Amino acid sequence: MKKSYKLALAVFSVIAVAGVLYGLYKYNLKPKDLQKVKPDFVLTATDLLKAFESDENGAAAKFVDKVVEVSGTIQSVKPGENGALTISLNTGNDISSVLCTLQGNAEPVNFKTGEQITIRGNCSGFLMDVLLNNCSVIQK
Amino acid sequence: MKRLIFSIIILNLVFSVNAQKYMTKNGFISFYGHTPMEDIKADNNQVASVLDISTGDLVFQVLIKSFHFDRALMEEHFNENYLESDKFPKATFKGKITNLQSVNFAKNGTYDVTVDGDLTIRDATNKVSAKGSIEVISGGINANSKFNISPEDYKINIPGVVREKIAKNLEVTVTMKYSPL
Numbered sequence: 001m002k003k004s005y006k007l008a009l010a011v012f013s014v015i016a017v018a019g020v021l022y023g024l025y026k027y028n029l030k031p032k033d034l035q036k037v038k039p040d041f042v043l044t045a046t047d048l049l050k051a052f053e054s055d056e057n058g059a060a061a062k063f064v065d066k067v068v069e070v071s072g073t074i075q076s077v078k079p080g081e082n083g084a085l086t087i088s089l090n091t092g093n094d095i096s097s098v099l100c101t102l103q104g105n106a107e108p109v110n111f112k113t114g115e116q117i118t119i120r121g122n123c124s125g126f127l128m129d130v131l132l133n134n135c136s137v138i139q140k
Numbered sequence: 141m142k143r144l145i146f147s148i149i150i151l152n153l154v155f156s157v158n159a160q161k162y163m164t165k166n167g168f169i170s171f172y173g174h175t176p177m178e179d180i181k182a183d184n185n186q187v188a189s190v191l192d193i194s195t196g197d198l199v200f201q202v203l204i205k206s207f208h209f210d211r212a213l214m215e216e217h218f219n220e221n222y223l224e225s226d227k228f229p230k231a232t233f234k235g236k237i238t239n240l241q242s243v244n245f246a247k248n249g250t251y252d253v254t255v256d257g258d259l260t261i262r263d264a265t266n267k268v269s270a271k272g273s274i275e276v277i278s279g280g281i282n283a284n285s286k287f288n289i290s291p292e293d294y295k296i297n298i299p300g301v302v303r304e305k306i307a308k309n310l311e312v313t314v315t316m317k318y319s320p321l
Contacts, residue, residue: 124203
Protein backbone atom coordinates (compact mmCIF):
# COMPACT_ATOMS: atom_id res chain seq x y z
CA MET A 1 0.00 0.00 0.00
CA LYS A 2 2.66 2.45 1.13
CA LYS A 3 4.92 1.39 -1.71
CA SER A 4 2.34 2.03 -4.43
CA TYR A 5 1.58 5.38 -2.81
CA LYS A 6 5.25 6.34 -3.07
CA LEU A 7 5.37 5.16 -6.65
CA ALA A 8 2.34 7.22 -7.58
CA LEU A 9 3.93 10.26 -5.95
CA ALA A 10 7.17 9.69 -7.86
CA VAL A 11 5.35 9.32 -11.17
CA PHE A 12 3.27 12.37 -10.44
CA SER A 13 6.34 14.51 -9.59
CA VAL A 14 8.11 13.42 -12.76
CA ILE A 15 5.06 14.38 -14.82
CA ALA A 16 4.72 17.69 -12.95
CA VAL A 17 8.39 18.57 -13.45
CA ALA A 18 8.23 17.58 -17.12
CA GLY A 19 5.09 19.70 -17.51
CA VAL A 20 6.69 22.74 -15.94
CA LEU A 21 9.85 22.32 -18.03
CA TYR A 22 7.82 21.92 -21.21
CA GLY A 23 5.78 25.01 -20.28
CA LEU A 24 8.94 27.03 -19.67
CA TYR A 25 10.41 25.78 -22.93
CA LYS A 26 7.29 26.77 -24.89
CA TYR A 27 7.06 30.10 -23.07
CA ASN A 28 10.64 31.06 -23.87
CA LEU A 29 10.58 29.84 -27.44
CA LYS A 30 11.97 32.48 -29.81
CA PRO A 31 10.49 33.15 -33.23
CA LYS A 32 11.69 30.49 -35.69
CA ASP A 33 14.94 31.12 -37.52
CA LEU A 34 13.68 30.76 -41.09
CA GLN A 35 17.20 30.07 -42.30
CA LYS A 36 16.54 26.54 -41.05
CA VAL A 37 12.94 26.18 -42.18
CA LYS A 38 11.95 24.74 -45.55
CA PRO A 39 9.89 27.27 -47.53
CA ASP A 40 6.29 26.41 -48.46
CA PHE A 41 6.53 28.49 -51.64
CA VAL A 42 9.44 29.68 -53.76
CA LEU A 43 8.71 32.42 -56.31
CA THR A 44 9.71 35.85 -57.59
CA ALA A 45 8.58 39.08 -55.92
CA THR A 46 6.75 40.01 -59.12
CA ASP A 47 4.76 36.75 -59.15
CA LEU A 48 3.90 37.05 -55.45
CA LEU A 49 2.51 40.56 -55.92
CA LYS A 50 0.62 39.46 -59.05
CA ALA A 51 -1.05 36.68 -57.08
CA PHE A 52 -2.36 39.21 -54.53
CA GLU A 53 -3.37 41.73 -57.18
CA SER A 54 -5.40 39.27 -59.24
CA ASP A 55 -7.14 37.56 -56.30
CA GLU A 56 -6.42 39.06 -52.88
CA ASN A 57 -8.55 36.65 -50.83
CA GLY A 58 -7.36 33.60 -52.71
CA ALA A 59 -3.72 34.62 -52.38
CA ALA A 60 -4.21 35.38 -48.68
CA ALA A 61 -5.67 31.92 -48.10
CA LYS A 62 -2.73 30.41 -49.95
CA PHE A 63 0.23 32.43 -48.62
CA VAL A 64 -0.62 33.99 -45.25
CA ASP A 65 1.11 32.30 -42.28
CA LYS A 66 3.22 30.32 -44.74
CA VAL A 67 6.97 30.51 -45.21
CA VAL A 68 7.53 32.20 -48.56
CA GLU A 69 10.87 32.56 -50.32
CA VAL A 70 10.97 35.46 -52.77
CA SER A 71 13.67 36.67 -55.09
CA GLY A 72 14.00 40.03 -56.77
CA THR A 73 16.06 43.19 -56.91
CA ILE A 74 16.30 45.64 -54.01
CA GLN A 75 14.20 48.78 -54.44
CA SER A 76 14.97 50.38 -51.09
CA VAL A 77 16.33 49.60 -47.63
CA LYS A 78 14.89 51.32 -44.57
CA PRO A 79 16.09 50.91 -41.01
CA GLY A 80 13.27 50.63 -38.46
CA GLU A 81 13.06 52.24 -35.03
CA ASN A 82 13.97 48.97 -33.32
CA GLY A 83 16.98 48.27 -35.57
CA ALA A 84 15.17 45.85 -37.86
CA LEU A 85 15.69 46.52 -41.57
CA THR A 86 12.84 46.56 -44.06
CA ILE A 87 13.84 45.76 -47.61
CA SER A 88 11.45 46.40 -50.46
CA LEU A 89 11.73 44.40 -53.65
CA ASN A 90 10.99 45.62 -57.18
CA THR A 91 7.93 44.15 -58.79
CA GLY A 92 7.61 46.24 -61.93
CA ASN A 93 4.73 48.04 -60.21
CA ASP A 94 5.23 51.67 -59.14
CA ILE A 95 2.93 51.58 -56.14
CA SER A 96 3.24 48.10 -54.71
CA SER A 97 6.23 45.98 -53.85
CA VAL A 98 7.11 43.13 -51.55
CA LEU A 99 8.22 44.45 -48.15
CA CYS A 100 10.46 42.20 -46.10
CA THR A 101 11.27 43.04 -42.49
CA LEU A 102 14.38 41.19 -41.38
CA GLN A 103 14.60 39.32 -38.10
CA GLY A 104 17.28 40.73 -35.79
CA ASN A 105 19.61 43.59 -36.56
CA ALA A 106 21.46 43.98 -39.84
CA GLU A 107 23.59 46.73 -41.29
CA PRO A 108 21.86 48.71 -44.05
CA VAL A 109 25.20 49.22 -45.84
CA ASN A 110 25.27 45.52 -46.67
CA PHE A 111 22.33 45.95 -49.02
CA LYS A 112 22.46 47.99 -52.20
CA THR A 113 19.67 49.21 -54.42
CA GLY A 114 19.40 47.12 -57.58
CA GLU A 115 21.14 44.12 -56.09
CA GLN A 116 19.63 40.67 -56.63
CA ILE A 117 18.48 39.06 -53.38
CA THR A 118 16.54 36.04 -52.10
CA ILE A 119 14.64 36.41 -48.84
CA ARG A 120 12.59 33.92 -46.82
CA GLY A 121 9.84 35.19 -44.54
CA ASN A 122 6.43 34.63 -42.95
CA CYS A 123 3.75 36.17 -45.13
CA SER A 124 1.44 38.37 -43.08
CA GLY A 125 -0.74 39.50 -45.97
CA PHE A 126 -1.35 42.45 -48.26
CA LEU A 127 -1.76 46.11 -47.35
CA MET A 128 -0.34 48.34 -50.07
CA ASP A 129 2.40 45.82 -50.56
CA VAL A 130 2.81 42.14 -49.84
CA LEU A 131 4.27 41.98 -46.35
CA LEU A 132 6.81 39.42 -45.15
CA ASN A 133 8.00 39.23 -41.56
CA ASN A 134 10.67 37.52 -39.50
CA CYS A 135 12.75 37.40 -42.69
CA SER A 136 16.11 35.79 -43.32
CA VAL A 137 18.38 36.61 -46.22
CA ILE A 138 18.98 33.36 -48.10
CA GLN A 139 21.15 34.52 -50.96
CA LYS A 140 22.71 37.69 -52.19
CA MET B 141 -0.90 74.56 -78.70
CA LYS B 142 -4.17 74.16 -76.86
CA ARG B 143 -3.14 70.65 -76.04
CA LEU B 144 0.18 71.82 -74.64
CA ILE B 145 -1.46 74.41 -72.40
CA PHE B 146 -3.93 71.79 -71.28
CA SER B 147 -1.19 69.33 -70.36
CA ILE B 148 0.72 72.04 -68.49
CA ILE B 149 -2.38 72.84 -66.47
CA ILE B 150 -2.95 69.15 -65.74
CA LEU B 151 0.68 68.66 -64.76
CA ASN B 152 0.52 71.66 -62.45
CA LEU B 153 -2.62 70.30 -60.86
CA VAL B 154 -1.06 66.89 -60.35
CA PHE B 155 2.06 68.34 -58.79
CA SER B 156 0.28 70.82 -56.54
CA VAL B 157 -2.06 68.07 -55.34
CA ASN B 158 0.84 65.70 -54.83
CA ALA B 159 2.88 68.15 -52.79
CA GLN B 160 0.12 68.17 -50.18
CA LYS B 161 0.29 64.45 -49.49
CA TYR B 162 2.96 62.56 -47.64
CA MET B 163 3.24 58.83 -47.33
CA THR B 164 5.15 56.01 -45.71
CA LYS B 165 4.94 52.25 -46.03
CA ASN B 166 7.60 51.55 -43.39
CA GLY B 167 6.06 53.30 -40.43
CA PHE B 168 6.71 51.98 -36.94
CA ILE B 169 4.08 51.22 -34.33
CA SER B 170 4.80 49.31 -31.15
CA PHE B 171 2.83 48.61 -28.03
CA TYR B 172 3.97 47.89 -24.55
CA GLY B 173 2.19 46.64 -21.47
CA HIS B 174 3.70 46.08 -18.07
CA THR B 175 2.45 43.98 -15.17
CA PRO B 176 4.45 42.49 -12.29
CA MET B 177 3.94 39.08 -13.97
CA GLU B 178 4.95 39.84 -17.50
CA ASP B 179 5.90 42.56 -19.97
CA ILE B 180 4.27 42.50 -23.35
CA LYS B 181 5.93 44.22 -26.27
CA ALA B 182 5.43 44.00 -30.00
CA ASP B 183 6.82 45.95 -32.95
CA ASN B 184 5.42 46.57 -36.41
CA ASN B 185 7.68 48.07 -39.07
CA GLN B 186 5.18 47.80 -41.91
CA VAL B 187 2.69 50.54 -41.14
CA ALA B 188 1.18 52.29 -44.17
CA SER B 189 0.18 55.88 -43.54
CA VAL B 190 -0.83 58.97 -45.49
CA LEU B 191 -0.75 62.52 -44.17
CA ASP B 192 -2.51 65.31 -46.05
CA ILE B 193 -0.97 68.59 -44.91
CA SER B 194 -3.66 70.74 -46.54
CA THR B 195 -6.46 69.20 -44.47
CA GLY B 196 -4.58 67.56 -41.60
CA ASP B 197 -6.11 64.20 -42.47
CA LEU B 198 -4.16 61.21 -41.23
CA VAL B 199 -4.74 57.56 -42.09
CA PHE B 200 -2.89 54.56 -40.69
CA GLN B 201 -3.26 50.93 -41.68
CA VAL B 202 -1.54 47.89 -40.23
CA LEU B 203 -1.76 44.16 -40.60
CA ILE B 204 -2.18 42.53 -37.19
CA LYS B 205 0.06 39.67 -38.32
CA SER B 206 2.92 42.14 -38.88
CA PHE B 207 3.27 42.73 -35.13
CA HIS B 208 6.36 40.91 -34.05
CA PHE B 209 7.00 39.60 -30.52
CA ASP B 210 10.18 38.31 -28.90
CA ARG B 211 8.33 35.20 -27.78
CA ALA B 212 6.80 32.96 -30.43
CA LEU B 213 4.03 31.73 -28.09
CA MET B 214 2.98 35.27 -27.22
CA GLU B 215 2.70 36.10 -30.91
CA GLU B 216 0.63 32.97 -31.49
CA HIS B 217 -1.78 33.79 -28.63
CA PHE B 218 -2.00 37.42 -29.74
CA ASN B 219 -3.05 36.37 -33.25
CA GLU B 220 -5.19 33.35 -32.48
CA ASN B 221 -6.87 34.07 -29.14
CA TYR B 222 -6.95 37.81 -28.66
CA LEU B 223 -6.93 39.62 -31.99
CA GLU B 224 -8.26 36.74 -34.14
CA SER B 225 -6.21 38.07 -37.01
CA ASP B 226 -7.54 35.52 -39.51
CA LYS B 227 -11.00 37.05 -39.07
CA PHE B 228 -9.86 40.66 -38.55
CA PRO B 229 -6.56 41.05 -40.43
CA LYS B 230 -6.28 44.85 -40.37
CA ALA B 231 -6.37 47.66 -37.85
CA THR B 232 -6.97 51.21 -39.05
CA PHE B 233 -6.91 54.72 -37.69
CA LYS B 234 -8.55 57.62 -39.48
CA GLY B 235 -8.15 61.02 -37.93
CA LYS B 236 -7.27 64.66 -38.21
CA ILE B 237 -4.73 67.05 -36.76
CA THR B 238 -6.99 69.39 -34.78
CA ASN B 239 -4.54 72.29 -34.50
CA LEU B 240 -3.25 72.32 -38.06
CA GLN B 241 -2.84 76.12 -38.01
CA SER B 242 -0.03 75.82 -35.46
CA VAL B 243 2.13 73.77 -37.85
CA ASN B 244 4.16 75.64 -40.45
CA PHE B 245 4.91 73.03 -43.09
CA ALA B 246 7.06 75.53 -44.97
CA LYS B 247 9.50 75.93 -42.10
CA ASN B 248 11.70 73.20 -40.63
CA GLY B 249 11.00 72.60 -36.98
CA THR B 250 9.06 70.56 -34.44
CA TYR B 251 5.44 71.36 -33.71
CA ASP B 252 3.13 69.93 -31.03
CA VAL B 253 -0.11 68.55 -32.39
CA THR B 254 -3.25 66.80 -31.21
CA VAL B 255 -4.82 64.14 -33.39
CA ASP B 256 -8.44 63.05 -32.97
CA GLY B 257 -9.89 60.10 -34.80
CA ASP B 258 -11.35 56.62 -34.90
CA LEU B 259 -9.27 53.58 -34.14
CA THR B 260 -10.63 50.28 -35.42
CA ILE B 261 -9.20 47.06 -34.03
CA ARG B 262 -11.05 43.79 -34.62
CA ASP B 263 -14.64 44.88 -35.19
CA ALA B 264 -14.64 47.61 -32.55
CA THR B 265 -14.17 51.31 -33.26
CA ASN B 266 -13.34 53.86 -30.58
CA LYS B 267 -12.55 57.55 -30.50
CA VAL B 268 -8.92 58.22 -29.75
CA SER B 269 -7.31 61.55 -29.00
CA ALA B 270 -3.52 61.57 -28.95
CA LYS B 271 -0.87 64.18 -28.41
CA GLY B 272 2.18 64.05 -30.59
CA SER B 273 4.62 66.04 -32.62
CA ILE B 274 5.18 66.85 -36.26
CA GLU B 275 8.75 67.49 -37.32
CA VAL B 276 9.17 69.27 -40.64
CA ILE B 277 12.53 68.42 -42.18
CA SER B 278 13.98 69.03 -45.63
CA GLY B 279 12.30 66.62 -48.02
CA GLY B 280 9.98 65.01 -45.50
CA ILE B 281 7.91 65.03 -42.36
CA ASN B 282 8.38 62.99 -39.20
CA ALA B 283 5.50 62.29 -36.86
CA ASN B 284 5.68 60.90 -33.33
CA SER B 285 3.07 60.05 -30.76
CA LYS B 286 2.50 58.00 -27.63
CA PHE B 287 -0.93 57.18 -26.25
CA ASN B 288 -2.71 54.51 -24.23
CA ILE B 289 -5.42 52.11 -25.24
CA SER B 290 -7.23 49.47 -23.25
CA PRO B 291 -7.73 45.95 -24.70
CA GLU B 292 -11.21 45.86 -23.16
CA ASP B 293 -12.38 48.74 -25.36
CA TYR B 294 -11.82 46.53 -28.41
CA LYS B 295 -13.78 43.48 -27.25
CA ILE B 296 -10.57 41.57 -26.66
CA ASN B 297 -11.51 38.74 -24.34
CA ILE B 298 -8.82 37.89 -21.85
CA PRO B 299 -9.56 34.81 -19.74
CA GLY B 300 -9.48 35.26 -15.95
CA VAL B 301 -6.45 32.96 -15.53
CA VAL B 302 -4.14 35.22 -17.50
CA ARG B 303 -5.95 38.49 -16.78
CA GLU B 304 -3.30 39.54 -14.25
CA LYS B 305 -0.52 38.98 -16.78
CA ILE B 306 -1.85 41.38 -19.38
CA ALA B 307 -1.75 45.08 -18.65
CA LYS B 308 -5.06 46.96 -18.48
CA ASN B 309 -3.48 49.75 -20.45
CA LEU B 310 -1.14 49.37 -23.37
CA GLU B 311 1.18 52.17 -24.37
CA VAL B 312 1.22 52.66 -28.13
CA THR B 313 4.22 54.33 -29.77
CA VAL B 314 3.92 55.73 -33.28
CA THR B 315 6.97 56.83 -35.30
CA MET B 316 6.49 57.83 -38.94
CA LYS B 317 8.94 59.13 -41.50
CA TYR B 318 6.89 60.49 -44.37
CA SER B 319 8.10 61.38 -47.84
CA PRO B 320 6.17 63.41 -50.42
CA LEU B 321 3.79 61.32 -52.48
